[in-house]
Amino acid sequence: MDEKRIPTLILRILFNLVDEMMGHHSLVMLLRQAGLEQYNNALPPLDESPSITVPEYSCLLAHIYEIFGARGAKPLFLRGGRIAAAELRKHHPTRFAVAGTALKLLPTTKRMQIVLEQLCKEGEEIYGTPHHLEEKDSYFDLVMTSCPYCAEIMRQAVATGRPVIRPVCHIPVAVVDEMMQWATGEPHAVEEVECIALGAEACRFRVSKQAAP
Numbered sequence: 700m701d702e703k704r705i706p707t708l709i710l711r712i713l714f715n716l717v718d719e720m721m722g723h724h725s726l727v728m729l730l731r732q733a734g735l736e737q738y739n740n741a742l743p744p745l746d747e748s749p750s751i752t753v754p755e756y757s758c759l760l761a762h763i764y765e766i767f768g769a770r771g772a773k774p775l776f777l778r779g780g781r782i783a784a785a786e787l788r789k790h791h792p793t794r795f796a797v798a799g800t801a802l803k804l805l806p807t808t809k810r811m812q813i814v815l816e817q818l819c820k821e822g823e824e825i826y827g828t829p830h831h832l833e834e835k836d837s838y839f840d841l842v843m844t845s846c847p848y849c850a851e852i853m854r855q856a857v858a859t860g861r862p863v864i865r866p867v868c869h870i871p872v873a874v875v876d877e878m879m880q881w882a883t884g885e886p887h888a889v890e891e892v893e894c895i896a897l898g899a900e901a902c903r904f905r906v907s908k909q910a911a912p
């Protein structure tokens with residue numbers, strides 16, 4: 700199997716946000732610590748050309764977590780995930796367009812299921828790791844048994860003896876949240892209920908079938 704590489708636009712979105720929310724000096728520091736100085740004076744393009752490998756991406760996220768702390772990293776990851784979801788959908792009108800037209804005719808729960816299954820497929824394509832969907836009466840669980848978002852954050856936590864105390868995979872939470880809003884026209888609560896970084900066997904993202912009030 701060939702090595703998976705992260706679409707460049709994901710880096711561009713994250714770097715832009717660090718620059719905007721934390722200041723240019725923080726971006727320079729992040730790029731230096733993550734060994735990505737090639738982007739210092741030329742931010743990567745907003746396209747899907749292949750960039751860094753999946754392990755390198757995990758390291759980049761861990762550097763963001765390390766530099767800005769759990770509290771600083773969270774809003775950055777959440778905003779990044781939302782922007783990335785919308786941007787990736789824009790780049791693949793056909794993948795979601797068919798669903799988009801047919802979607803309007805379907806009950807909300809069915810719409811959610813179709814889009815979540817598509818997200819699992821895309822996730823497997825981008826990261827090469829297993830994603831699957833489980834359905835219960837009142838929610839769906841999107842389950843990742845190997846998770847690029849927290850893999851390195853967890854390793855760092857063990858290495859430094861500073862344990863992770865809350866789930867850290869905010870990017871997929873935001874991606875699912877944005878896609879549910881798009882697919883149903885209403886917000887649906889999305890929460891990471893189990894995280895590998897907290898000792899769970901999988902990262903588990905729970906999506907309420909009921910629209911949030």
Ligand SMILES: [Zn+2]
Pocket residue numbers: 846847848849850867868894895896902
């Ligand atoms: Zn995770």
